[in-house]
Amino acid sequence: MNLLVTGGAGYIGGTVSTILMQAGHRVTVLDNLCHSKRAELPVGAEFVEADIADRPRVEALLRELKPDGVLHFAALIEAGESMQKPEIYFRNNTASTLALLEAMHATGTNRLVFSSTAAVYGEPKSTPIEETAALAPTNAYGESKLMVEQMLGWFHRVHGLRYASLRYFNVAGALPGRGEAHEPETHIIPLILDVALGRRASINIYGDDYPTPDGTCIRDYIHVRDLADAHILAIKALGERERMILNLGNGSGFSVKEVIASARRVTGHAIPAEIKPRRDGDPARLVAGSEKAKTELGWQPEYPELDRILESAWEWHKQRYA
Structure with missing residues (x-):
């Protein structure tokens, strides 16, 4: 497959990119390097330094690449900071993702795996948390990701976007x-x-x-390799599945x-x-x-x-x- 990975210079996105290339896929990394360094880019990936909020730049890139899909990791991730500066989380995580979705729709790019979080559940009434649990984030980080999930649902319903939203917590x-x-x-x-x-x-x-x-x-701590494997299974599954919301954890x-x-x-x-x-x-x-992920993705x-x-x-x- 020919894939675009946003945030691919980061810890999780870079790991996924590396494993994708080892499996023979073509990977282009899109990253603004705000929390990563050029030296951390996965070896062998094509690289474009840009922000997903720059819709014209992203749209031009999608028209050039014609990717089979997008794996979207670019985001701010600190829950504590989000309770001090919620505005930057809604701008960087939510509004910027809207720009990415608009660019995808404009170019006919129709397959997305979204890096979500168990923080969308907030304080659960019971554990382990199932995908059907109430969504009530207790921090702005979780809320910013939940708002993206809501947008994905509407883009699927109205525009036919195929997507997988993968909810996980502590990757290590x-x-x-x-x-x-x-x-x-x-x-x-x-x-x-x-x-x-x-x-x-x-x-x-x-x-x-x-x-x-x-x-x-x-x-719930999950090894980054296990997480990466699930993302790769998900992008492949979207060839047959239209929509998946899955927890990932041990x-x-x-x-x-x-x-x-x-x-x-x-x-x-x-x-x-x-x-x-x-x-x-x-x-x-x-x-x-995570039983649903095991059943639906193997x-x-x-x-x-x-x-x-x-x-x-x-x-x-x-x-x-x-």
């Missing part, structure tokens, strides 16, 4: 040569590994009074304290932790029910164990600073 782990790194870094596993490497004095735990067994938030949740304990086992370092006040908009528990996570996920991240993280 690494492939050889490609791992998780953000500027600035706010994700828990890279931050914990920075402590193990002596780059930080301790890891912060934001709240230890949640209604969970150890008082810290519980999340179906097992791990608390912040459990993640720190795993990192201590894997790295052999003490990793001091400090308790801090809760952050606004953090649900206590988010665990995805997808099966290969790295469900937390220690294996941490091990791959640790190997890459050590090499990163070698």
Whole structure:
């Protein structure tokens, strides 16, 4: 296939792009490099430096490439920041995606895989969360993604857009040569590994009074390779399917304290932790029910164990600073 990947210089988009090319597909990466570097581009991909909000530029690119589909990862992703600056999340995640959808419609590009999030559910009434659960985000990040999902539904209904919206939460782990790194870094596993490497004095735990067994938030961690495989299965499935909304996760949740304990086992370092006040908009528990993805895509996570996920991240993280 000939595919356009937005945000393809990032952690997830770059991993998907790399695996697509290894499978023989042609990949063009579209990225504005606002949170990534040119050196992080997947080797072998064609690259266009542009913003998806630039509709004329994106439309011209789509007319030139005539891609079989688009995998859309370009977005801001920090839930905490979204509660301080919600306006930039609605502009960058929601309004910019509308410009992309308009460009796709204008050029007859009719297949899209959207990188969504379990944050669209907010504080769930029960776990694991099924796709039929109520959609009630507790932060502007989740709301910005939910608004995109609503737009996708209308573009499907009115214009016949074929799309897959893949909802996932904490992506982690690494492939050889490609791992998780953000500027600035706010994700828990890279931050914990920075402590193990002596780059930080301790890891912060934001709240230890949640209604969970150890008082810290519980999340469903999924290896980036497993996530990438699901995106590739989804873009292929859209050749026959018109619309899919699927959760992606291991179906097992791990608390912040459990993640720190795993990192201590894997790295052999003490990793001091400090308790801090809760952050606004953090649900206590988010665990995805992924049976639908397994049934409809034939997808099966290969790295469900937390220690294996941490091990791959640790190997890459050590090499990163070698």
